[in-house]
Amino acid sequence: MSAPQTLSCIALLALACLAPAAAAGSVPRALRSSGLAPARAPDAAAAPTPESLARDLAAASVSQAEPALAPGPFASLPSPAAAPPAAAPPPPSPTWVTSYTNLTSFLNPGTAYAPPLSAAQRAAAAGLKDWRQGTGTVSAARDFQETGVQTLNCGIGYLNPHFTYYYAGVSATYYAAGQYCGMCLNVTCVDTVCPHAMLDYALFMLVDSCASCEGDDITISAPGLGNITDVDYNINPVMKLAWQPVACNSLITGGIRLWPSTQNNQYFIGINFSNLKELLTSVTLSGIAMAYQSYGYWTINTPGTPIPISAPYTLQLTAQTGETLSLNIPSIIPLDLGVNFS
The missing domain is CATH 2.60.40.760 (Expansin, cellulose-binding-like domain)
Known part of the structure; x- marks a missing residue:
């Protein structure tokens, strides 16, 4: 079989949005199925190397019964009692951001202006210090049918209804010759353009590599991006995203x-x-x-x-x-x- 052609930065999915536990009483607004929090803030950020990712992914592939994320650079996604019902993300909303000039991370603003954070956002930011942080872009395709990703680099033959809307691509560093195809990325917006930065999370399945991505950059599906950022994906936004690799098992049902x-x-x-x-x-x-x-x-x-x-x-x-x-x-x-x- 010939390898499926590389598409420039088509990306991934997931239908489980995670709300930081530290943000008590603050629940992300759409597609929420869990109250799990990001891992606790580490003493120092983990170096983004293929070796460390491989170690982290090996740990993330093991299911856990505890109803909370374990400490460490990366953690398993606990399996809920039942997967949430499949539902398409909402279409673009009139309240979504439609223009902006910033590309500034709340986690590393430098000398750029960053709006003040709410108490919930400050609590969430503390748990994101060890997550990968890169530039996020949106996929060209707006969604895929269940077998529509076969032409992407991972050649995946089937996506369940969750992941047809939530899928992602990563740089060559993390694509690692395809050995992590089918894993998930837990993604949140950390850009100052996002009205609810660090409060909305979703899982996106890795289905592709991204030719224009470098290091921690990722490209994600349009519906998924809109849902966690409140930014109109039709303006092809570029923004700062934070992500960590996790197991997809909590959103997988049925047979292989x-x-x-x-x-x-x-x-x-x-x-x-x-x-x-x-x-x-x-x-x-x-x-x-x-x-x-x-x-x-x-x-x-x-x-x-x-x-x-x-x-x-x-x-x-x-x-x-x-x-x-x-x-x-x-x-x-x-x-x-x-x-x-x-």
Whole structure:
């Protein structure tokens, strides 16, 4: 299979908005499903290196039962008792910001003017000091159908109704050859242009790399950006965002989805797995280990030699948590596997 083309900065999703616990009585205005707070403020900001991100993501992939985020540079997203009902974000509102000249972070204003913060915003800011901070842009596409992201770098075959509106792309540093495709970013606006900066949060699924992003910059879906920033995405805004990597498992329901490559033949098999509660570390098809590719597919490639397996197949999936799922599939076609990780 040929790798899906790189689109310049198309971005991600998520439908769980998190309200800082320190902001007692202050609830974000739309798509809120939890009262979880950002992690406590650290003594020093974490250095944005691929190694530290890999460590953080490994920790974030483990589900936690505690109803609060654990301390540390990054933390798991606890799983709620039930996922919130799927709902589309609201369309652009007449109250949204439609023009601005600032690109100033409340967390690092420098010499620029920053409006005074409310007590709730000051409390939230203390917990954001260790989050990644970068420039945020909006995706060109306004939304995707459930299989509309297959042409993006992660090749994801299925997005549930939450993530069709909340998806993101990251710089090459954090895309890391696709190994974090399917994880989530917990995102909030820290720019002075945002009327409710640091009070509205949402989870966006990583589905793409962003060619114009550098370091901690990200690009996110238009509906998601509008909902957490109150800025009209039709003006293609650029603003300061803070984010942290977290597990998506609290918003994933149903079975893992199998999506085959259109290039499959007797010498090549490619499969994308989506709707995962945990990221995969290995895949075995009828006893043959599959290799992960930067475009989001697990593959077996034996040029000139037919692959020595046939239907029905045995499939073994292993998650970062160490949990393994073993099942039989009748053929390599689009499938809901009917099972998922814990």
